Amino acid sequence: MVVRDYIFRKPITIDQEEPVSTAIKIIFNVGVSIVPIVKHKHRNKKIVGILTQYDVLEKLLPSVKEYIKELETSHESYEAIERRLPAFLTQPVKNVMQSPPITVSLDTPLLRAQSIMLRHKFNRLPVVDAQGHVVGIVSQSDVFHALAGHEIPYDTHEDFHQWTSYYYDQIISMVEKVRMDIPGLENIFEKRNVFRVLDIFSADGSRAVALARKGYNVTGLNRYEYFHRKALEEKANFPKHSHNKPEFILTQYNEFLKDKKEDFDAALLMDNELAHHPTTYKRLLANTSKSLARKNAVIMLQLANFEKIFTVDKQFQNFTVSSSKLSDNVRYGFLEFYDPPVHKGAHVTLNVSIYKYGQNRWHNVGMNSTPIAHITEKSIIKLLKTHGFRDIKTYGSRFLEPIFKQKFIPLKHDWLNVVATR
Numbered sequence: 001m002v003v004r005d006y007i008f009r010k011p012i013t014i015d016q017e018e019p020v021s022t023a024i025k026i027i028f029n030v031g032v033s034i035v036p037i038v039k040h041k042h043r044n045k046k047i048v049g050i051l052t053q054y055d056v057l058e059k060l061l062p063s064v065k066e067y068i069k070e071l072e073t074s075h076e077s078y079e080a081i082e083r084r085l086p087a088f089l090t091q092p093v094k095n096v097m098q099s100p101p102i103t104v105s106l107d108t109p110l111l112r113a114q115s116i117m118l119r120h121k122f123n124r125l126p127v128v129d130a131q132g133h134v135v136g137i138v139s140q141s142d143v144f145h146a147l148a149g150h151e152i153p154y155d156t157h158e159d160f161h162q163w164t165s166y167y168y169d170q171i172i173s174m175v176e177k178v179r180m181d182i183p184g185l186e187n188i189f190e191k192r193n194v195f196r197v198l199d200i201f202s203a204d205g206s207r208a209v210a211l212a213r214k215g216y217n218v219t220g221l222n223r224y225e226y227f228h229r230k231a232l233e234e235k236a237n238f239p240k241h242s243h244n245k246p247e248f249i250l251t252q253y254n255e256f257l258k259d260k261k262e263d264f265d266a267a268l269l270m271d272n273e274l275a276h277h278p279t280t281y282k283r284l285l286a287n288t289s290k291s292l293a294r295k296n297a298v299i300m301l302q303l304a305n306f307e308k309i310f311t312v313d314k315q316f317q318n319f320t321v322s323s324s325k326l327s328d329n330v331r332y333g334f335l336e337f338y339d340p341p342v343h344k345g346a347h348v349t350l351n352v353s354i355y356k357y358g359q360n361r362w363h364n365v366g367m368n369s370t371p372i373a374h375i376t377e378k379s380i381i382k383l384l385k386t387h388g389f390r391d392i393k394t395y396g397s398r399f400l401e402p403i404f405k406q407k408f409i410p411l412k413h414d415w416l417n418v419v420a421t422r
Contacts, residue, residue, distance in 0.1 A: 003113050004106035006146045007127050007136030015041035016048055016094040023051045023093050028361060036126040036134045037097045045134045047126055049097030059088070059096045103128045104138065114143045176400055178206045181270070184404035185300065186214055188419060189266060192298050198264040198291060200253055200284075201273040205231025208246040209238060218246040219264070221253055253277075253284055260291035267292055270302040278347045278373040282383065289387035294422065299389065301418040302403065303375050305396070306348060307410040310340050317414070318399060321357075331357040332365075338372070347371035377408065377416055389420035 013036045014022050023035045037049040103126045104113045117125055117140055127136040189197070195217055202208045202220030204227060212218045222228040228250040238245050249256065267288045274281050288299065309317055317336040324330035333355035338348050353367040381392050395404045396413030403417045 001110040001146055002106070003104055003108045003110055003127055003136075003138050006110060006142045007106075007138045008142070009136045011036060011126065011134055011137040013038045013041060013045055013047075013134055014093060015039070016097070017092050019090050020051075020056065020093050020096055021089040024056060024089070027053050027056075031363070032124065032137075034122060034124045034126075036101070036137075037093055037099075038134060044131070046132050047101050047103060047128055047134050049094065049099035050101040050126060051093055051097045052122070055096055055098060101126060103132075105129070106135065110138075110143055110146055113138050114140065117143075174204055174206050178210050180400055180402055181207065182210050182214070184402055185211065185268070188298060188300070188404065189216065192266070192296050192421065194265040194298065196264045196266070198267040198288070200267060200269050200288065201227075201271065201276075202231055202248065203227055203271070205234035205246070205248060207268075207270070208248070209234050212238065212242075212244055212246040215244060217244060220246055220248045221256060222248065222250055223252060225250065254280065254287055257284075257287035257291050260287075262293050263291050265293055265297055267297075267299045269299070272302060272304045272372070274301055275303060275373040275375050276370075278371045281373045281375070285383060286387060289389075292422070296421065298419065298421045299384070301380065301420075303380065303416040303418065304338075304372075305410065305413055305416045306338065306340075306374060306376065308413065309338050312411055315339065329358060333357065333362065339369075341374050346374070348374045377410070380416075380418060384418070384420045388422050391421040393419045395419070 012026055012030060012032070014026065016037050016039055018041075023037075026032065026035050034050055034052045036047050037051055038045045039048045040046065102116065102120055102122070104116060106127060106129065108127075113125060117123065123141075124137050124139040126134050127138055129135050188194075197208075197211055197216045197218045199208045199211070199218055199220040202222055205220055208218040208220035208231070220231055222231060228248060231248040235246060235248060269285075269288070274285065277284050292299065304317065309315060315337045317338060318334075319336070320334045322332055322334075324332060335351075335353040335355070337351050339351065341348055348371070349369050350372045351367065351369045354365040355362050356365045357363075377394055381394070384392055394408040395417040396406050396408035397403045397415045397417060398412075399414050403415065404419065406413070408416055
């Protein structure tokens with residue numbers, strides 16, 4: 001393995017005559033630890049030095065010490081001395097850069113590049129061609145992914161959902177979502193005389209509690225301890241003397257459903273939950289169907305509309321910003337996007353990236369991915385028919401819109417909402 005196969009080929013460089021402040025902006029705003037310094041930036045990009053955040057600190061801190069010493073002996077005002085501090089930031093970057101620069105070539109073995117980075121305590125190194133022109137950047141992360149990336153599978157679904165569960169109530173406004181969903185659910189339940197409701201993936205329990213307050217007998221299932229705990233906390237706010245409290249169960253869904261037969265009048269698989277079982281969703285749907293009454297039973301599903309995601313939104317699904325529950329000065333950003341299937345019949349990939357805002361900067365906290373079943377309007381209708389559902393209606397909604405009011409339009413709606421009755 002050589003460097004040329006793993007480099008980032010559009011590195012940010014700055015000219016040696018540009019001010020130090022330009023390099024510092026790049027380090028902070030782009031989040032890199034090293035900036036290549038070149039001669040004639042707009043011509044050949046021949047490297048003459050590098051600047052790291054440590055170079056800046058080493059050059060800046062002695063200056064501060066000198067100013068402090070001068071404060072003890074000088075009769076100048078504090079204001080006059082402070083005005084001299086910006087001089088450091090306005091001087092040419094060539095005055096503070098490391099030169100000659102430490103670099104690697106396109107044909108440098110990847111492990112040799114890693115050795116150089118470790119020896120010099122760098123996270124990144126400029127890559128140059130035979131003429132010394134900057135052609136890319138190689139990082140320790142690139143080396144890691146080259147060595148281990150293909151051998152490490154996705155997190156298990158349990159790992160992924162355990163990871164996202166800690167942020168779920170910030171990614172999705174459940175209070176607002178439940179407020180939008182309940183009227184539509186209740187309207188359908190009334191038409192079909194529903195009483196016993198199974199809520200598969202009840203999340204924080206707010207939907208199940210809201211339905212129980214309306215008089216329905218609700219059983220809410222969760223696979224993960226965090227959600228189950230949140231649901232029990234939600235249940236604790238239920239009127240103490242009520243005889244219709246929701247029941248919450250921590251379980252694997254298929255394990256719970258295998259012994260159920262005609263136990264429920266309606267089942268909910270909301271928030272794209274069915275697709276989050278890419279290898280077992282057909283079995284989950286079959287077991288859910290078996291748990292429902294033979295006549296007039298209804299199943300309601302909410303699925304991500306992949307046709308719009310891949311055609312109109314160019315893989316983007318959602319971006320949400322919410323305040324930290326621990327500090328008013330901290331915010332989190334949540335980016336959700338999908339990768340399309342690599343071939344017909346393959347899974348799609350859900351990617352969730354989390355960002356944290358503090359000290360006037362956004363920083364990446366982490367990112368995770370998981371395979372998701374590629375379920376379409378046509379495929380879910382076909383599958384439901386095999387389980388005896390004949391009256392199947394599809395509706396569309398955008399985020400935080402009523403779910404059963406609009407006819408599904410593939411290139412318009414974020415959600416495909418399905419109501420199927422036997």
